[in-house]
Amino acid sequence: MKKVAIVGGTGYTGVELLRLLARHPGVEVCAITSRSEAGRQVADIYPSLRGAFDLAFEEPTNAILAQADLVFFATPNGVAMKQAQVLLDAGAKIIDLAADFRIQDIGVWSKWYGMQHACPELVAEAVYGLPEVNKNAVAEARLVANPGCYPTAVQIGLLPLIEQKAIHLQHIIADCKSGVSGAGRGAAVGSLLCEAGDSFKAYGVAGHRHLPEIKERLGVYASAPVGLTFVPHLTPMIRGIHATMYAQVQANIHLTELQAAYEARYADHPFVDVMPLGSHPETRSVRGSNICRVALHQPQGEDTLVVLSAIDNLVKGAAGQAVHNMNLMLGLDEKAGLEIMPLSP
Amino acid sequence: MKKVAIVGGTGYTGVELLRLLARHPGVEVCAITSRSEAGRQVADIYPSLRGAFDLAFEEPTNAILAQADLVFFATPNGVAMKQAQVLLDAGAKIIDLAADFRIQDIGVWSKWYGMQHACPELVAEAVYGLPEVNKNAVAEARLVANPGCYPTAVQIGLLPLIEQKAIHLQHIIADCKSGVSGAGRGAAVGSLLCEAGDSFKAYGVAGHRHLPEIKERLGVYASAPVGLTFVPHLTPMIRGIHATMYAQVQANIHLTELQAAYEARYADHPFVDVMPLGSHPETRSVRGSNICRVALHQPQGEDTLVVLSAIDNLVKGAAGQAVHNMNLMLGLDEKAGLEIMPLSP
């Protein structure tokens, strides 16, 4: 059994890692840390974990963390970059579920995240942990940047179109809708049931931190700059992201070819489900699972393609993808611990 | 007091008409009909109306309806067109909350609604009841087609842009999200709390009946064909529509000019609220009210404009707009009975 540790385990990605790792056949959680909750039993804060863990939160010291084969950072942005080098030097591998290593362009990163980067050289080394793109690189990596939730849904939806050079690279639109758990477990007025419930709104239209991440990644796949408008919305549910993407198709490309390209592209990727043409993936069809379901449309036969992509933001959009990356980095079966059925209804 | 009647009062638009008319100072409901519920008290089916109405459902005979100054059809598509001529001949005015008179192009209508039209000549006479466009014509009309819910939110959002010739008319996108009440009170599996709750999905991407309605109307405003992709989504809430619209702005047009144009365009329209630049209207901020809130964005200063528009689909998107039209047709204050504050939280 490999040993893993979790830094910052009191948020939703932390508890979701625990849910997934509780039944993982190849690893055990040797430590979980939280400055604010040090000393408390995990199950006292998360009754859903009662009986699964006999583990208390600890202070996040290097000594404790370095015992692990792999350390997850489920912390706010800017934490992992300060502790990464020491842990790598001690021989631990690292997966950061926050944004510290997601963007290669340090200037762009600093602008959007409002801080200096503590270790630009590790950014260069870090592998972007989208297994559908970087499976082999992740397997070799010491340090993996776990993708953002919106970026995961959008990239999986657009990747085959870009790789096939099937669409114009300007005026791509990603209209994305997220459940409220994407805002985290922090006590914010805007995330109250009485504020976010039974209502719908856009937010961050002027600019959201996932925009530069998506643009950089799509640019890599296209080997060219990509014009993207990204509008996130808050939808009154707990889990789930639904991305609706719009792009102008190149002339002379048939929808059935594109469908075939999607199916081929993801044939070896167990967590992407390309649905039949004309399908409408529901977020609940992936609730609690690591699956991304994708469907392709060409409404009225006109030149605008519509791609629908649905994930559970806490699983494929966060903790599940992190466990997938962990499996690859530790040489385990990539599906280990992740063959969880969606909870529907 | 003017007398009004409601045909087909057992659905959500019917009960919503009753809610609004219960406190209307200038009209009284003289009859409400339903074949399936004839004989039952309104308040037995809708306990929320207890104490407000002493009224039983009746059979929808012409004799009963012709007593009214104005008849609302809150019926399925295809009903009003069969009864309209008789009632008009008897001197009643008509507002159809369904789609029978919304589309001027009879061929297009027949294709999308899958039936022959029973009275094309009345379609030509009918006025499209969007008061922000047709206030005077509605005031003169005998027969008004109450707009669809999505078309209301989209038209109010895009109207100033089109009138100002500020955008390219191709590749306009309307990504719309509706609460489940838009699907009506019919007992359908897809509208169950356990199917539509805590989940999000697109539907009707291949083509939805509100597409031709929106395209025809935008074409009228533009005096030119408009290219539109319209994707409706189901969001897990009861009431509310949020439309997110994307269009390419013409060169040399500044956002502040557009904001001024919106404010001027709707200055005399009491139910449209142009919010400050950069706002994010929430559907709950209009819950239960006849208000449409609109906000304009130009993300990252690029050439894609984003317009956000929020309504209560049962009020501004249906019954409230119908009462607004009724006020105009009966010579009442256009705000009568509609100065209801939104219910938030």
Added chain:
Amino acid sequence: MKKVAIVGGTGYTGVELLRLLARHPGVEVCAITSRSEAGRQVADIYPSLRGAFDLAFEEPTNAILAQADLVFFATPNGVAMKQAQVLLDAGAKIIDLAADFRIQDIGVWSKWYGMQHACPELVAEAVYGLPEVNKNAVAEARLVANPGCYPTAVQIGLLPLIEQKAIHLQHIIADCKSGVSGAGRGAAVGSLLCEAGDSFKAYGVAGHRHLPEIKERLGVYASAPVGLTFVPHLTPMIRGIHATMYAQVQANIHLTELQAAYEARYADHPFVDVMPLGSHPETRSVRGSNICRVALHQPQGEDTLVVLSAIDNLVKGAAGQAVHNMNLMLGLDEKAGLEIMPLSP
């Protein structure tokens, strides 16, 4: 027009007062205060109020408040008691929506609220503002204690049984369920959509502050001590309280007599709706309105009576009842501003 002021207007009871007063025919809001938001426009914090108020939050000085004919305290417990005497001396009437004046037994109050009372002599003067019990006394009062939300639902449900001496006074049970708005607008983890949504739980079973309030009031009506077990629960909705009450009926009392007693008891009270025997009031049937709907049952004809009582906790359970009390205190029609139809669905 009478002038009213609101102290502490940023919480849910504050905004609900504004919603109700925005359309009230007999009063105008001359001031609204908030230390934390002083200087901000009301409509910036509550977009649902845009267009209805041109009013900014101010500091809660006595000078500003004393201009009002009546001052509402929509503040945390312990605030009104410190400012009440000064405002009364200045001639203003007061309604406290918090708990400072609800319990006559100062020792009990201090134990449950964990503080010394600042003005016990005003507690003795204060009238408990349940109009169904104290309509005349409220009309004469300078200082009214607006009842708690649970106590309102429970008292209206049990009052006729106690007045009729129809039940045993021991082992009464009030199993109550509240929407999350009862917890207020404070940023608490437990009120997040992701914590309180799609879940159900009891809380405060060991003892909740509404227990001594209910027990004291029922004791007054019974002229004897009452044995009560009160268990509040959190249900995943925004508004609404449903109280399910159980009591042992005295021998030889028939259910139809009790139903008649309920109907007689509330005949002159416009905001209590005694439903037909065997009804099941839904909280949505009173959503946004000041109505309490009550229904009586005797399951299987055994000796346990079941009373169901439903209110909107923010209206009849808080701001609506306060406006009702205000109407009585200012000599207005008791229904003024409160004839709002429930919003359903």
Added chain:
Amino acid sequence: MKKVAIVGGTGYTGVELLRLLARHPGVEVCAITSRSEAGRQVADIYPSLRGAFDLAFEEPTNAILAQADLVFFATPNGVAMKQAQVLLDAGAKIIDLAADFRIQDIGVWSKWYGMQHACPELVAEAVYGLPEVNKNAVAEARLVANPGCYPTAVQIGLLPLIEQKAIHLQHIIADCKSGVSGAGRGAAVGSLLCEAGDSFKAYGVAGHRHLPEIKERLGVYASAPVGLTFVPHLTPMIRGIHATMYAQVQANIHLTELQAAYEARYADHPFVDVMPLGSHPETRSVRGSNICRVALHQPQGEDTLVVLSAIDNLVKGAAGQAVHNMNLMLGLDEKAGLEIMPLSP
């Protein structure tokens, strides 16, 4: 691998059985039947099952079902009793998830279910499948009656009190709250999101079919008749039952003794979690899992005990308990396939 078949697999208990059996290590689903959906792929109706099953619905013939080692009936009441004898004769074991075999008193059953029983002799043979009571008997049984959802939550909550003779057997109250999935997947108006959402109500107060089941069972444990008032409520969530039970404690019994009795009673039962004294189990803490969490209270030290019990109605209240019974009947580890972590948030 043992073979199991499911009769009537299109409802929520059917799909939940599939979710659980998809990852069960010891059985495979050899057939699933549905008259209405015969010929359709399971995954077409339940996209959440895509990739897990390559199985189409079939007609429910005896020939197909008799191939199975065990047949689940996830059918309406009255179906299993007509097919049970033939399948038993063919050597298959049976678990009925409906009510045909839950009540031993045939007269009571007929009265509440409104039909004649087709095989009273099999009722006498059937074992009531509450493993916490009948583990050994279930292991020996050919025919198991899977308990109702409410009865499961109530019995587990009250069992130790009754076995310990700790409470008076009259005036026990079970105030129960269920998510909407308890009403099934049938297209009923009352289960629509717009009817059941954001609202709370009691139903069936006059009498619910789970009342006689609970009373008969508690009577067995008490060896005496039990007086019970059972009031079910509908709460706006998908899954979960929360039972709040009230009973009068016998004199001279201390709460800490009772807590110890609960812990001892369930020590060998892996799916019951006795929480620390004073806990408040949330339904989400068991969402998707087979766990029942129970907590004991004695508010204000008075003589009314309050027991809280939370289950997922589709798992411990239906399909999960059925799989538990199946494991026992087929000689498998009782936890096989059921060690699923709750999904929280």
